[in-house]
Amino acid sequence: MxxxxxxxxxxxxxxxxxxxxxxxxxxxxxxxxxxxxxxxxxxxxxxxxxxxxxxxxxxxxxxxxxxxxxxxxxxxxxxxxxxxIEPRSYKTQHIKGVSSNKVNPNTKELERIRAEKAAITKARKTLSTANFPIKMAYPVSAPLSGVYGSRRTFNGQERSWHKGADLAAPSGTPVVSPASGKVIFADETFFSGNIVIVDHGFGLFGHFAHLKDITVRVGEEVDTKTILGHVGSTGRSTGPHLHWGLYFQNVAVDPLLWLQ
Ligand SMILES: [Zn+2]
Structure with a gap:
């Protein structure tokens, strides 16, 4: 209104x-x-x-x-x-029971994390204006278990703020692309587990993380009927849920604000 x-x-x-x-x-x-x-x-x-x-x-x-x-x-x-631009207030979410290496990775894991971050940052340089992504649907229908922007602690240690929305769907629930686009990244990563990244157009990229499996390939065109994978708990996760992230270029924005 x-x-x-x-x-x-x-x-x-x-x-x-x-x-x-x-x-x-x-x-x-x-x-x-x-x-x-x-x-x-x-x-x-x-x-x-x-x-x-x-x-x-x-x-x-x-x-x-x-x-x-x-x-x-x-x-x-x-x-x-x-x-x-309206300011928002952000709460702190405390997450316990996280594998210790997902809170304090070793030297080799830190190297892996850096390489994955660089590959994702590079993938998000893709520029396409074929789609105009102003309307999105929920990728899964499930209660919210984590919101955009919250500060977070893992096993009591403060880590980065939450760059997306968590939807607590049961393991195996199909994850559907919330808008059309093209898959630009699909791989298993340290923190995000199995992740699919979709270029929705105009510099906007959807992240679908912690998947049990991935059912699309890089380069594939997707629409709101395409199943990207299934809900899982891979990567830094303590239970099945979909982490839905949305980035404008390399700036994390709130995916829930795109729902119409
Ligand atoms: Zn999340």
């Missing part, structure tokens, strides 16, 4: 410009819109992913500061609008 009011206000405010702004304007959220074809779009001076037809997308990180200055330029004119 709040979003609708914002959109309505925006339309009323800029009747002369063919620029439309939408999204979830909060930390972990996103801004998307339609500018004129060929326009350049920046948010606080950083480039949004923009297609030739003027559609664009930008992800807002967990710590995003209060204001997002959206600037859209074409040959003749500049449009600028400041959006207020």
């Amino acid at each position: 709040y979003l609708l009011i914002l959109i309505f206000t925006l339309f009323a405010a800029i009747p002369t410009w063919a620029v439309e702004l939408y999204g979830a304007w909060q930390q972990g959220g996103y801004i998307y819109g339609q500018a004129e074809a060929g326009a350049q779009v920046t948010i606080n001076g950083k480039k949004a992913i923009t297609a030739e037809d003027g559609r664009f997308l930008y992800g807002l990180d967990r710590h995003f500061k209060a204001e997002a200055v959206v600037q859209i330029k074409n040959a003749e004119k500049t449009f600028e609008r400041t959006l207020i």
Whole structure:
């Protein structure tokens, strides 16, 4: 409802410009819109992913500061609008019973972790504007057991904040792609276990982690009927669940804000 009011206000405010702004304007959220074809779009001076037809997308990180200055330029004119980005508060989740090497990996495991992180970061440099990923469905239907942004401790030791949503589905539940796209990574990794990464387009990448198995291959086109794999508990996990992560380029955003 709040979003609708914002959109309505925006339309009323800029009747002369063919620029439309939408999204979830909060930390972990996103801004998307339609500018004129060929326009350049920046948010606080950083480039949004923009297609030739003027559609664009930008992800807002967990710590995003209060204001997002959206600037859209074409040959003749500049449009600028400041959006207020709502702050969020994050809780701490304490996770116990984690294998000790998944909390304090040894030297060899640290090397493996670094290599996997580099490979995933590289995969997320893929740029495609074939799909515009503004609507997503749940990849599994299950209760939430972990939310985006929370600080976390493993066996009492503080580790990185949670970059996704955990859905506590039983082991073996099929995981369906929440939107169409292309598989850019599918492998077994140290922390994420069996993971599939889907390029949904416009710099947005879905992560599906801790899978029991993987049923797609790198390069495969997927849609909302494609089973990517099945829920499991591989990697740093204490029980069957799907970790659903969503990244705008290499910035983790909240997947639940994409559900319509
Ligand atoms: Zn998770």
